[in-house]
Amino acid sequence: MAQNSGEARGWARRWAGGFWILGIWLTGCAAQSPSILAPVSPKGRAEAELFWFILLITAGVFVLVETLLLYAVFRFRARDPRAIPPQIHGNNALEISWTTATAVGLAVIFAMTWRTMAATSTPPADALPVKVIGHQWWWEFQYPTLGITTANELVIPVGRPIRASVTSADVIHSFWVPQLGGKMDAIPGRENAVWLQSDVEGVFYGQCAELCGISHANMRLRVRAVSEAEFQRWVEAQRAPAAQPVEPLAQQGYQVFMSKACVGCHAIAGTPAQGRVGPDLTHFGSRTTIAAGLLENTPENLARWLDNPPAVKPGALMPRLGLTPEEIQALVAYLLSLK
Ligand code: HEC
Ligand SMILES: [Cu+2]
Numbered sequence: 001m002a003q004n005s006g007e008a009r010g011w012a013r014r015w016a017g018g019f020w021i022l023g024i025w026l027t028g029c030a031a032q033s034p035s036i037l038a039p040v041s042p043k044g045r046a047e048a049e050l051f052w053f054i055l056l057i058t059a060g061v062f063v064l065v066e067t068l069l070l071y072a073v074f075r076f077r078a079r080d081p082r083a084i085p086p087q088i089h090g091n092n093a094l095e096i097s098w099t100t101a102t103a104v105g106l107a108v109i110f111a112m113t114w115r116t117m118a119a120t121s122t123p124p125a126d127a128l129p130v131k132v133i134g135h136q137w138w139w140e141f142q143y144p145t146l147g148i149t150t151a152n153e154l155v156i157p158v159g160r161p162i163r164a165s166v167t168s169a170d171v172i173h174s175f176w177v178p179q180l181g182g183k184m185d186a187i188p189g190r191e192n193a194v195w196l197q198s199d200v201e202g203v204f205y206g207q208c209a210e211l212c213g214i215s216h217a218n219m220r221l222r223v224r225a226v227s228e229a230e231f232q233r234w235v236e237a238q239r240a241p242a243a244q245p246v247e248p249l250a251q252q253g254y255q256v257f258m259s260k261a262c263v264g265c266h267a268i269a270g271t272p273a274q275g276r277v278g279p280d281l282t283h284f285g286s287r288t289t290i291a292a293g294l295l296e297n298t299p300e301n302l303a304r305w306l307d308n309p310p311a312v313k314p315g316a317l318m319p320r321l322g323l324t325p326e327e328i329q330a331l332v333a334y335l336l337s338l339k
Contacts, residue, residue: 034178034205040225041197043120043181050116054109061105120181123195127163130154134166134173134186134208136317137215138279138292148238149267151279152292154223157231162196174210177223183209198225205293214315220293234286241270242282242338253334256327265318268338278318285338291316302332 039045078085132154133140142149156162166175166184173186177196184194198204208219226234245251257263258272265277273281288297291313295301306328309316323331 034207036178039179039181040200040202040204041180042199043195043197044179046116046120047182050112053112057105057109120195123163123193124161127161127195128156129163129165130156131191132164132166132175132186134168134170134175134212134219136170136213137208137219137313137315139175139208139219139221140169140279143235146235146239148235149280150238150283151287152221152289153287154221155231155234156196156198156223156225157228158201158225159199160197160228164194164196165191166194167191171212172210173208173212173219175206175221176209177204177206177221179204180206180223185210196223198223201225201227215313218292218294218313222289222293237286237339238283242268245334245337247333247337249330249333250337251334253330253332256323256330257334260323260327261321281335281338283338285336297336299332299336302335303328306331 036044036051037048039048129144131140131142131144133142139152139154140149141151141154164175164184166186167190168186168188170188172188174183175186175194176183180196180198181194184192186192202225204223204225206221206223208216210216212219245254254271257268263273263275265275267274267276267280267282269280269282285297289295290297290301290305291309294313295305305312306321306323308320309318310320
């Protein structure tokens with residue numbers, strides 16, 4: 001009896017574990033999650049359609065096989081466990097037919113996959129070019145025809161195709177914005193083209209999809225799709241050189257920035273700072289996040305970041321610079337004035 005109830009508890013625990021995993025899995029379905037099944041671009045839609053098509057075929061195969069299996073289990077089960085079943089050799093007609101059916105099914109999936117790839121792999125000729133450069137652990141975005149360099153937030157005009165040339169400054173990364181279309185590897189020394197587009201305004205989340213080191217999971221990005229008019233305003237603002245600090249605290253922050261190691265790693269257009277190791281900060285104040293989507297861009301979070309970057313983001317390639325609280329406050333005032 002005691003043994004029995006112990007066994008029952010073991011089962012209960014296993015079931016509970018199963019439900020727990022199911023629960024975690026289902027939280028992935030929350031409306032906010034960047035699912036490939038909620039596409040907003042022509043490429044994303046073509047890929048989602050292919051997914052459903054293949055799922056339909058494979059679900060049909062699953063139901064057919066399981067039905068035949070259950071039928072065989074019950075219809076042909078051994079009624080006398082000691083009896084030896086009739087010894088037969090195969091059935092040629094059956095074997096030929098299921099081999100053919102499988103081959104035809106796979107050929108259809110192959111053809112549909114080929115068709116989708118051919119239709120989506122080449123960006124339209126009038127696409128806006130953007131260079132996407134993966135860095136450990138943040139994203140650089142350059143608009144070569146517009147003369148803009150920014151980081152971690154890609155701003156695009158709604159309904160216009162974007163031709164992203166994806167590459168890397170260090171190790172292999174992978175650029176992925178699930179609702180806008182499939183992944184593209186970011187490989188040092190290579191440029192891989194991928195076509196992006198959003199048919200609706202909104203913010204779409206992305207993530208590095210290739211393990212690239214300790215803060216791989218903290219290497220996020222956002223695509224902000226805005227109206228054509230808002231995009232033009234954004235372009236004008238981004239092309240301007242950095243704002244001159246006017247407030248005394250911000251002016252002090254400018255002095256701190258220009259006298260510290262910051263200038264060796266960061267560029268601020270129109271100032272002596274021309275480093276290219278970290279993100280371009282010319283219009284840092286116009287971005288909504290810090291450190292590749294890790295923190296909202298607020299004064300408190302920026303102060304935390306400047307005090308000790310590796311404590312905020314494990315492995316961050318911006319070192320702790322031993323700034324005093326006064327220096328940090330001045331830098332925060334200056335950096336946030338860079339709209
Ligand atoms: C050795 C190079 C290096 C130095 C020196 C350095 N940084 Fe950085 N900085 C980086 C890197 C790399 C990142 C990106 C970190 C990440 O997101 O993983 C970064 C990120 C930042 C960011 C966030 C940018 C964004 O858009 O997310 C700010 C702000 C910043 N640094 C300010 C400063 C200031 C101010 C100084 C000087 C006090 C400084 N940095 C010194 C390399 C450096
Ligand atoms: Cu990565």
